[in-house]
Amino acid sequence: PYRRQRQMCIRDRAFYKRRLAAPIIYLIVLILAWHFFSLSAVFSPDILPDDTSLETAFRGGKQYISTTLSDLKFTGYTQSIFGHTNGYYYYTMRDEECIIVLLSPNTSEEGLPSIEEVTIKGKISKGNENFDTLLSNLSTDLNWTENGIRNKVSSYYISEPGFNHVGNWILFAAIFITGIYALLCIVLSVISVSYTHLRAHETSL
Numbered sequence: 001p002y003r004r005q006r007q008m009c010i011r012d013r014a015f016y017k018r019r020l021a022a023p024i025i026y027l028i029v030l031i032l033a034w035h036f037f038s039l040s041a042v043f044s045p046d047i048l049p050d051d052t053s054l055e056t057a058f059r060g061g062k063q064y065i066s067t068t069l070s071d072l073k074f075t076g077y078t079q080s081i082f083g084h085t086n087g088y089y090y091y092t093m094r095d096e097e098c099i100i101v102l103l104s105p106n107t108s109e110e111g112l113p114s115i116e117e118v119t120i121k122g123k124i125s126k127g128n129e130n131f132d133t134l135l136s137n138l139s140t141d142l143n144w145t146e147n148g149i150r151n152k153v154s155s156y157y158i159s160e161p162g163f164n165h166v167g168n169w170i171l172f173a174a175i176f177i178t179g180i181y182a183l184l185c186i187v188l189s190v191i192s193v194s195y196t197h198l199r200a201h202e203t204s205l
Contacts, residue, residue: 020189023182030179045121045163050095054156058124064163065124069094069101072115074108076141077134079161087161089134090115091153100134100157107160123162127155 048057048067057065072090079087079102087102088111107118127135139149 020186023185023189026182027179027186030175030182034175053095053097054099054124054154054158058126058156063124064121065158066119066121067158068117068119070117072101072103072118074111074113075100075134075138077137078111079130085110087159091138097154098152099154100131102157102159102161104160120158120160121163122158122160123164124156125159125162127157131157 045064045066046057046062048062048065057063069092072092075089075091077089078085079089085105087104088108090101090103090108091098092101093099101120101122103115103118103120107120108115135149135153136146138144138153139146142149
């Protein structure tokens, strides 16, 4: 009976050792993702220096930023998603660079003609198809050529709705809960391995 009990202890210990692999791998992947994808910046965005261009910040891995902007002018154009106005496009000068800023309806008070100063958390993005359409429309409004306006306006823009506060907190909650669960699984498995090892040692005496 002692031999059989010892074999059962050894078998249980091997089982709990195998159970250690998945949560350990998950935690390693989580840590690497947090580091390489700069997930911490989502919850604690970098302050964008006044002398750093949007392109420089973007290429340096600083997509999620906090910045103070002044003298913003409404372009007259908005961004809509599924028929709902998601943001209002403004332009402003920043260290001799003209940039486009997409403000949330709350921040812009649904399209104020001008905003003297505002501090926002936003995401720096490279211009997409909607951005190109915006510049094309602005060039028509200002009676400029498209090349002319592209030479004056940065090809990167700041999107306050792109920061997505609710989505970021959901992501943080998911990471935190699954991380704690994986850590708890590791602790319980280590305790189980130690216990079965102790039992196997006692039955061998």
